[in-house]
Amino acid sequence: MQLRTLSGKNAFRWQRISALYLLFYAPFLALWMTLTPHAATTENLIASLTTTWWLLPNLLALLLVITHAWVGLRDITLDYTPRPRTPMWLEALRWLLIATVVDLALLLYWIL
Amino acid sequence: MEFIISRYNPETDTAPHERHYRLDERELGADTMLLDALLLIREQDPTLAFRSSCQEGVCGSDGMNVNGQNRLSCITPLSGLKSPIVIKPLPGLPIIKDLIVDMKLFYQHYAEAQPFLQAKSISEAHEHLQTPAERAQLDGLYECVLCACCTTSCPSFWWNPDQFLGPAALMAAQRFVIDSRDIQKRDRLQTLDDPMKTFRCRHIQNCTAACPKGLNPSRAIQALKAAIAKTESS
Numbered sequence: 541m542q543l544r545t546l547s548g549k550n551a552f553r554w555q556r557i558s559a560l561y562l563l564f565y566a567p568f569l570a571l572w573m574t575l576t577p578h579a580a581t582t583e584n585l586i587a588s589l590t591t592t593w594w595l596l597p598n599l600l601a602l603l604l605v606i607t608h609a610w611v612g613l614r615d616i617t618l619d620y621t622p623r624p625r626t627p628m629w630l631e632a633l634r635w636l637l638i639a640t641v642v643d644l645a646l647l648l649y650w651i652l
Numbered sequence: 653m654e655f656i657i658s659r660y661n662p663e664t665d666t667a668p669h670e671r672h673y674r675l676d677e678r679e680l681g682a683d684t685m686l687l688d689a690l691l692l693i694r695e696q697d698p699t700l701a702f703r704s705s706c707q708e709g710v711c712g713s714d715g716m717n718v719n720g721q722n723r724l725s726c727i728t729p730l731s732g733l734k735s736p737i738v739i740k741p742l743p744g745l746p747i748i749k750d751l752i753v754d755m756k757l758f759y760q761h762y763a764e765a766q767p768f769l770q771a772k773s774i775s776e777a778h779e780h781l782q783t784p785a786e787r788a789q790l791d792g793l794y795e796c797v798l799c800a801c802c803t804t805s806c807p808s809f810w811w812n813p814d815q816f817l818g819p820a821a822l823m824a825a826q827r828f829v830i831d832s833r834d835i836q837k838r839d840r841l842q843t844l845d846d847p848m849k850t851f852r853c854r855h856i857q858n859c860t861a862a863c864p865k866g867l868n869p870s871r872a873i874q875a876l877k878a879a880i881a882k883t884e885s886s
Binding site for chain 1: 811
């Protein structure tokens, strides 16, 4: 992944889209957990969050959290890493993203 | 009143150092500007170097860091500053001597923003007309005097001075992007769609706090980024 292929526009768009979704999702989730006593334990919470009608918005939130974090980490990498090593750190970040997505996919497969 | 001024002569010094000066309060009136004080100090020490041209906040040549804030010395009232007044050159640019910095990089970035109108060829019968509403959109953007107070107070510029264009250049870019007479909007936005040139701005707001003309470069960059995000990829 070369610096020139990183479009500022796309990263900016995804950061905005993810932030907007999470802006509504996070308070809704917090409210739902407060009003749902049976979600008090982790097992019950996971079971509740993976019910059919909750699964899609939750998965979407998870992917958007990862996207948002990736854009932030990419920005930190571009700002702070020594210039000659920036492409190497960006490549490492890309593999971290791939590993995270694969790991989460396996985890979800195991849960579901 | 005490002044602590950063001094640096590349011919004799290895690093900038501070020198203390004192001015008699009786010499300073209620409406004395910082530049007037610097001129008095230079009478004490003729080796002190700083830029100043119009002396009324129009040319933007006397930008400097005063008590931690970038300001134009000619429009900074002395009465509003806490003593001792610590004066340093604008941060983030190479020092030529004392309070004079090398503005080459700043001007390069400004030129890169293509700060000139690219309109249809001029007709002798018609000027490039605008409605009052179209003209009003330029308010708050065209008044920049290129003093570099904003750009040199920007941490994003400190981190990537050679690649990030900085608030002044980006505000100039936005000024022409929204100009109804300009026909290169799409090309301008595509050129600025770059992770380093434009999107290093984190909206820290130092630029807006530092602008001696009361402009809001951060808001201009926000609008510019939104315009870039709306353009289709070529």
